Amino acid sequence: MEENIEVIFNDFFKYKSGKFYAEEKSVEDIAKRYGTPCYxxxxxxxxxxxxxxxxxxxxxxTLICYSVKANSNISILKIIKEQGMGVDVVSGGELRRALLLNFPPNKIVFAGVGKKDEEIELGVKNHIYCFNIENEDEIDIIEKYARMYRRKVICNLRLNLDIDVDTHHYIKTSKKETKFGLDIHSAGNILRKHRNNKYVEIKGFHLHLGSQLKDTPPYTRALDNVKIFCKENNFSPEIIDLGGGFGIPYSSEDRVKDIEDFGVAIKEKIKEIGGKFLILEPGRYIVGNTSVLLCRVLYVKRRQDKNFVITDAGMNDLVRPAFYGSYHTIIPAKKSRGVKYIKADIVGPICETGDYLGKDIEVPDNIKRGDILIVGSAGAYCFSMASNYNSRPRPCEIMVRGTRDFVIRKREAYKDLWKGEL
Ligand SMILES: Cc1ncc(COP(=O)(O)O)c(C=O)c1O
Known part of the structure; x- marks a missing residue:
């Protein structure tokens, strides 16, 4: 069980004298103080x-627009803003979060396959930088509001180039059988139709290919296709928005290209196309490995053919294993020397067989009620996908900075569960 966990936890989460620390804080102390489950x-x-x-x-x-859906906590967004980044939003709620934090409007990009009229109006009214277009009718709605607010709105056409990517099929977004983007014929028609539109200016393309991509070829292949498309349509793009998708290791065996390699490959292609302005929308890469989920062992069930460790975190707190079959590294908060390791499924208390955090995970043979387990890579698509299923309040979120810790989201109270119900 001596996994090389540094690739996942980096320098900021590590064992010190057998106890797991986040920066200068022992995770057991955090669990004791704030309770579990806890991000x-x-x-x-x-x-x-x-x-x-x-x-x-x-x-x-380049404009780097953090993808809010990965983790939308306002403390995290505030740090993102302080670092000069923009945001990629996909709903009125995400846009409102960005506006609440005073992100400069010219650093907000709005994507999404089903934008409502009121969401489009909110974006136009607030002068956001651009919309990424997935449907011809969407342009008509944008034009209506652009006219109403007397401004010219920048749009990029989201292309579906039928590019396959090596990732879970739920997060492939560039194959032609997915709902995303415009096929090249519709995109060509839109370009011709709106060339001289007074209210909508098509400046380029959007190409989010999928998530958790581990290598560069999908990006370079997509950009080669964009180059051909531009030539065929006699169009010089000013903006290329490549979306996000940059992968991270979830296990010590995952091989993911360094972000520098993505940078080199993409920059070269952008220069070839003559794109003047690159937009990137990383989510997972930015936050994925900056968080862990702490949970407490409630029971250990030893069967002849299988062991189960039942924790107080379930699929409502972290749904990725149940939803995508995703792997998350799970380790104990306290390292036991000289003990045997056994395999166990780490499961939650929810009434679903699919409610698990890890399968066949190595845990110390002496694991017992009360022990703290750490679920790695819990920063992206974890809290943001948490729910109240089984009427369970969602966990708290804590941020450690050196020796200090801050509540960045309170644990939900039971009364929050029925708030708004009549
Ligand atoms: C349009 C768009 N941009 C960016 C992202 C962020 O992707 P990732 O977290 O893989 O970087 C997504 C994720 O689904 C997306 O749909």
């Missing part, structure tokens, strides 16, 4: 991910 973030880990991402795309004119 625990490292401030410095977040800063370091942002820095690495920015450095990888140095040298081209």
């Amino acid at each position: 625990l973030y490292s401030y410095h880990s977040l800063l370091s991910r942002i820095k690495k991402f920015k450095e990888a795309f140095n040298g081209v004119n």
Whole structure:
């Protein structure tokens, strides 16, 4: 069980004298103080991910718009803003979060396959930088509001180039059988139709290919196709928005290209196309490995052919394993020396067989009620997908910065569960 966990936890989460720490705080102390389940973030880990991402795309004119859906906590968004980044939003709620935090409107991009009229109006009224278009009718609605607010709105056409990517099929977004983007014929028609539109200016393309991509070829292939499309349609794009998708390791065996390699490959292609302005929408890369979920062992069930460790965190707190079959590294908060390891399924208390956090995970043979387990890579698509299923209040979120810790979201109270119900 001596996994090389540094690739997942970086320098900011590690064992010190057998106890697991987030920066300078023992996770057992955090669990004791705030209870479990509890999402625990490292401030410095977040800063370091942002820095690495920015450095990888140095040298081209780039706007980095963090993808709010990955984790929309306002403390995290505030740090993102302080670091000069913009945001990619996909709903009125996400846009309102960005406006609440005073993100500069010219750093907000709005994507999404089903934008409502009121969401489009909110974006136009607040002068956001651009809309990424997935449907011809959407342009008519944008035009209506652009006319009403007397402004010209920038739009990029989201292309569906039928690019396959090596990831879970629920998060592939560029195959032609998915709902996303415009096929090249519709995109060509839209370009011709709106060339001289007074209210809508099509400046380029949007290409989010999928999430958790581990290598560069899908990006370079997509950009090669964009180049051909531009030539065929006699169009010079000013903006290329490549979306997000940059993968992270969830286990010590995951092989993911460094962000520098993505940077090199993408920058070269952007120069070839002659795109003047690159937009990127990373979510998972920025926050995925900056957080862990702490949970407490409630029971250990030993059967002849199988062991179960039942924790106080379930699929309502962290749904990725149940939803996508995703793997998360799970380790104990206290390292036991010289003990045997056994395999167990780490499961939650919810009434679903699919309610698990990990299958066949190695745990110390002496694991017992009250022990704290750490679920790694819990920063992206974890809290933001949490629900109240089984009438369970959602966990608290805590951020550690050096020796200090801050509540960045209170644990939900039982009364929050029925708030608004009549
Ligand atoms: C349009 C768009 N941009 C960006 C992202 C962020 O992707 P990731 O978290 O993989 O970087 C997503 C995720 O689904 C998306 O749909």
